[in-house]
Amino acid sequence: MNRYTKNKIVFWLFVAPALIAFIVVVIIPFFMGIYYSMTDWSAIAGEETTFIGLANYKEMFSDVAFRYSFLRTFLFTLFSVISVNIVSLMLALLVTRESKFRNIFRAGFFVPNLIGGLVLGYIWQFIFKSIVPSMGTVFNIPALENLLILAEPNLTLLGVIMAFTWQYAGYIMMIYVAALMNVPQDLVEASQIDGANFWNRLRNIIVPMIAPAFTVTTFLTLVNSFKQFDIIIALTSGGPATLYGDQVVNSTELLAVHIYNVAFTYNRMAEGQARAIIFFLVLSIVSLAQVYYNKKKEVEM
Amino acid sequence: MATENSTAVKDFKDYKQATPTKKKVVKVVLFIITFIMFLLTMFPFFIVIINSAKSSLEIITEPILMPENWGNLIKNVVEIWNKPSLRYPSSVLTSVIITVISLLTISLFSSMAAWVLVRTKTKTSTFIFMLFIIGLIIPFQVVMFPLVALFRNIYLATGIKMLRTYYGMIFAYIGFGTPLSVFLFHGFIKSVPMALEEAATIDGCSKPRVFFNMIVPVLKPIFVTVLILNGIWIWNDFLLPSLILGVGQEIQTIPLAIRAFAGSFVKKWDLIMTTVLMAAIPVIIGFLFGQKHIIKGMVAGTIK
Numbered sequence: 001m002n003r004y005t006k007n008k009i010v011f012w013l014f015v016a017p018a019l020i021a022f023i024v025v026v027i028i029p030f031f032m033g034i035y036y037s038m039t040d041w042s043a044i045a046g047e048e049t050t051f052i053g054l055a056n057y058k059e060m061f062s063d064v065a066f067r068y069s070f071l072r073t074f075l076f077t078l079f080s081v082i083s084v085n086i087v088s089l090m091l092a093l094l095v096t097r098e099s100k101f102r103n104i105f106r107a108g109f110f111v112p113n114l115i116g117g118l119v120l121g122y123i124w125q126f127i128f129k130s131i132v133p134s135m136g137t138v139f140n141i142p143a144l145e146n147l148l149i150l151a152e153p154n155l156t157l158l159g160v161i162m163a164f165t166w167q168y169a170g171y172i173m174m175i176y177v178a179a180l181m182n183v184p185q186d187l188v189e190a191s192q193i194d195g196a197n198f199w200n201r202l203r204n205i206i207v208p209m210i211a212p213a214f215t216v217t218t219f220l221t222l223v224n225s226f227k228q229f230d231i232i233i234a235l236t237s238g239g240p241a242t243l244y245g246d247q248v249v250n251s252t253e254l255l256a257v258h259i260y261n262v263a264f265t266y267n268r269m270a271e272g273q274a275r276a277i278i279f280f281l282v283l284s285i286v287s288l289a290q291v292y293y294n295k296k297k298e299v300e301m
Numbered sequence: 302m303a304t305e306n307s308t309a310v311k312d313f314k315d316y317k318q319a320t321p322t323k324k325k326v327v328k329v330v331l332f333i334i335t336f337i338m339f340l341l342t343m344f345p346f347f348i349v350i351i352n353s354a355k356s357s358l359e360i361i362t363e364p365i366l367m368p369e370n371w372g373n374l375i376k377n378v379v380e381i382w383n384k385p386s387l388r389y390p391s392s393v394l395t396s397v398i399i400t401v402i403s404l405l406t407i408s409l410f411s412s413m414a415a416w417v418l419v420r421t422k423t424k425t426s427t428f429i430f431m432l433f434i435i436g437l438i439i440p441f442q443v444v445m446f447p448l449v450a451l452f453r454n455i456y457l458a459t460g461i462k463m464l465r466t467y468y469g470m471i472f473a474y475i476g477f478g479t480p481l482s483v484f485l486f487h488g489f490i491k492s493v494p495m496a497l498e499e500a501a502t503i504d505g506c507s508k509p510r511v512f513f514n515m516i517v518p519v520l521k522p523i524f525v526t527v528l529i530l531n532g533i534w535i536w537n538d539f540l541l542p543s544l545i546l547g548v549g550q551e552i553q554t555i556p557l558a559i560r561a562f563a564g565s566f567v568k569k570w571d572l573i574m575t576t577v578l579m580a581a582i583p584v585i586i587g588f589l590f591g592q593k594h595i596i597k598g599m600v601a602g603t604i605k
Contacts, residue, residue, distance in 0.1 A: 010508040011417045015429060017406075018414040018479040025476020026436050029447035036447060043450055045457075094335040097328075101335075107592055108339050111346075114584045116537025118556045119577050122563050123345050126570055130364040131348055138365060166345065174600045227440055230539050234563070259442050260540075273446050280443040287438075 037274035042267070056274035066275060068244045069258040070282075072157065073226060076254055079161050080168075080225035085217055088169040092176030093206075106177065109170035117167070121234025124163040125150070128235075150235075153242040153251030160252055163231050168224065172217045179213035180206070215294035222290055226283050229256040255279050349581070352574040353377055360571040377575040384562075384572075389579065392558040398467065399542075399554060400535045403474035408527050411479050412520055415486030416512055420495070430487065436480035441540065448473070449544050463545075465552060470545050474535055482527045489523040490516070526598035529591075533599075536584065555580050 037056055039049045060066050095105045112120070128149040136145030149155045183206060191201050207214075232238060238253035238261065253261065259279060263272025351367055352360055354374035368374075382389050418430050452463035452473075463469035493516070501511050539556040546552050549561040559580060563573045588595055 007421075007508070011421050011426070014413040014417040014512075018410040018475070018483060019429060019432075021410070021472055021475040022433065022436060022479045023476075024451070025448060025473050026439060026444055026480070027432065029444040029451055030439055032447035032451060033443055036450075043446070045453070091338060094331060094338070097331060099332065099335075101332075105335055105339055106596070107588075109342055110596060111585060111588065112342065114533060114537075114588050115581055116539065116556055118537070118539045118559060119580050122559070122573055122577055123349055126352070126364075126574065127345060127348060130360070130570065134364045166342070170342070171599065174596055178600050227442065233539070234560075256442055263446055269446055276442045276446070280440055283440060284438060 033273050034277065036270055037277050039270055041270040041273065043269045056271050057278070059271060060275055060278065064245060064247045065249050065253075066258065068249045069253050069255055072251065073254045076157060076161065076228070076252075077222060077225045079158075080164050080228075081218060081221045083161055083165045084168050084172055084221045084225075085214075087165055088172035088217070089176050091169060091173040092180055093202075095173070096177055096180045106174070109173055111170065112167050113171040115167065117228075117230025118234045120163060120167055121231045124159065124166075124231075125235050128159055151240055153240060156236055156240060156252050160228070160232060160235060163235060164225060164228065167231070168221065172221060175213055175217050175220075176210065179210035183209045211294075211298040215291060215298060218294060219287060219291055223283065223287055226286070227256050228254055229260070232257050346581075349574050349578050352571065353578045355571050355574075357569060357571045360574070364570075374575075377571060378579065381572060381575050381579060387558055387562045387576065388553065389558065389576075392553050392555050393583075395467075395552055396536060396554040399470055399474070400532060402467075403471050403478065403535050404528050404531055406471065406475050407478040407482055407531055408524055410475060411482035411527065412486045412517070412524070413512065414479070415483045416490055416516055418483070419487055419490045420498075430483075433480045433483045437484060441477070445540070445544055452545070465546055465550055467552065470542060470552075473541060473545055474531075477541070478531050478535075482531065485523055485527055485530075486520065489520060493519055522601075525594050526601050529595050529598040533584075 036049075038051060038053055040052050041049045091109050095102055095109070099105075115123075132147055132149060133145050136142065136147065147155075149159045187205055187209075188201065191205055196204070232252055232254060236252045238250040238257050240251055241248050242251045243249070255275070256279070259272050259276050262275060263269050348365075352364060354368035354371050354377070355364075356373055359369060381387060414429075418426050449464070452469060455461055455463050463472065497515060498511050501515060502508070506514075537556060538554075539560065542554050542557055543560070546554070546557060548557050548564075550557075553561065559576055562576060
């Protein structure tokens with residue numbers, strides 16, 4: 001055997017295990033999914049699957065529940081990105097100051113990130129249902145006592161944003177911390193001597209210097225809030241129900257949950273798959289646009 | 302010119318004079334803010350701990366007070382541990398088995414693939430790498446239904462049971478875990494100089510031996526990153542195992558057990574809180590031991 005063929009064999013032997021698993025688990029199902037989205041697939045063994053073109057896609061856009069879910073997902077994503085980034089940047093600025101407890105603080109803020117979304121959802125369900133009203137009783141605040149966060153559509157969405165921020169801010173904080181450590185100290189000191197106050201310094205020195213980190217953190221929070229599933233399943237199960245137009249819809253049934261419900265709860269597999277394809281397309285376009293926009297900003301700064 | 306200069310001097314004096322006391326006040330205020338944020342972050346954990354030590358009556362009447370009897374905590378833990386509907390001990394074992402084997406296979410297979418992909422400069426090699434990159438942007442939701450169908454079809458065609466088995470679950474994790482891992486290893490190996498490998502090859506060392514004896518030790522830092530990123534994901538993952546293993550089936554991981562237990566329970570919050578506590582403790586202990594590596598590894602994994 002010559003060296004060329006030998007190298008070729010080694011190449012395929014080394015690539016094969018990862019590649020085969022990846023192709024079977026991701027690539028083949030991806031193409032199957034595109035096909036299924038254009039059929040009346042029911043996933044029931046023995047049942048014929050017929051090609052029906054774009055009917056599932058047409059049906060989806062006339063479905064009020066889907067349009068509503070889209071709207072709520074955008075709303076959730078927008079506020080989560082803002083909330084996570086503000087909180088985490090603030091934490092990062094606080095924990096990069098000289099302090100004996102700096103490392104303890106950093107670790108503490110990071111810990112919620114280790115808790116899975118499902119477990120976290122149950123913790124926050126308990127807080128919203130039991131702890132908040134009970135605090136109202138103990139401190140004698142009637143408004144808090146009667147506050148049923150998980151019964152009002154917008155408050156519930158806010159609750160999910162809070163839970164997500166609690167989980168994710170510490171992680172994003174660490175990325176900001178890494179970026180802040182690279183801001184040259186003499187630049188900061190020079191601005192202090194020139195009499196720049198904190199806000200000036202933040203706007204004119206720190207934010208431009210950590211612009212590349214913004215691209216990463218915005219991308220991560222955007223993608224992860226858009227795909228949110230675990231927290232919602234445990235915290236709200238998509239509820240509470242509300243009226244949209246004249247139709248009953250679930251106020252926190254965001255897209256990932258909606259896709260799951262259409263397919264499994266209502267047993268409309270092919271329709272669920274078509275929605276998943278749209279979900280993928282929208283997520284790709286939005287996240288690519290965000291990265292493109294941020295990269296352009298980075299250069300301008 | 303002169304006036305500008307004098308204001309600058311004055312500013313500098315202000316800065317110098319203002320520093321000692323003003324700086325101290327600022328420092329204390331910021332410390333207090335940080336501390337309050339820290340307490341807020343810890344609050345949910347505090348709630349879980351105090352409520353794990355309550356009776357089912359106590360948790361309804363006074364959820365934010367300290368428990369009457371901390372001994373209840375042990376009682377609740379024992380109850381959870383022995384509950385046949387939860388199967389806690391076997392769920393921990395299942396989670397450990399699936400996480401450990403998935404981590405070992407993902408990191409081994411991905412590093413092997415990444416190494417030959419970096420060192421082989423052919424069109425096939427570039428194409429395969431691009432395929433992995435595409436895998437990074439495909440969200441799980443697009444492939445989950447067809448994946449279950451495919452696994453079922455594999456069983457019908459070959460008799461290999463991919464659903465509700467350990468190896469089916471681990472195989473799925475390898476498939477989903479490799480794109481990011483290959484990408485991370487690829488980026489790292491690119492910066493490893495080739496000179497040593499070439500010398501060893503000329504000396505007659507076989508390629509696999511070069512990889513396992515010379516490359517693997519060099520890759521240690523990136524192995525840590527890959528293990529931590531995948532480890533936290535797999536340990537906490539819910540949706541994928543709920544599809545492959547099923548909720549309430551024979552093989553269940555901790556998140557599946559919690560779902561089966563907390564999802565069906567009618568507000569038995571004292572026991573749910575104890576379960577949550579028992580699920581979180583192994584991860585938090587692990588974090589306290591490897592804190593430095595974990596934070597560094599997770600941040601390194603995203604920035605690249």
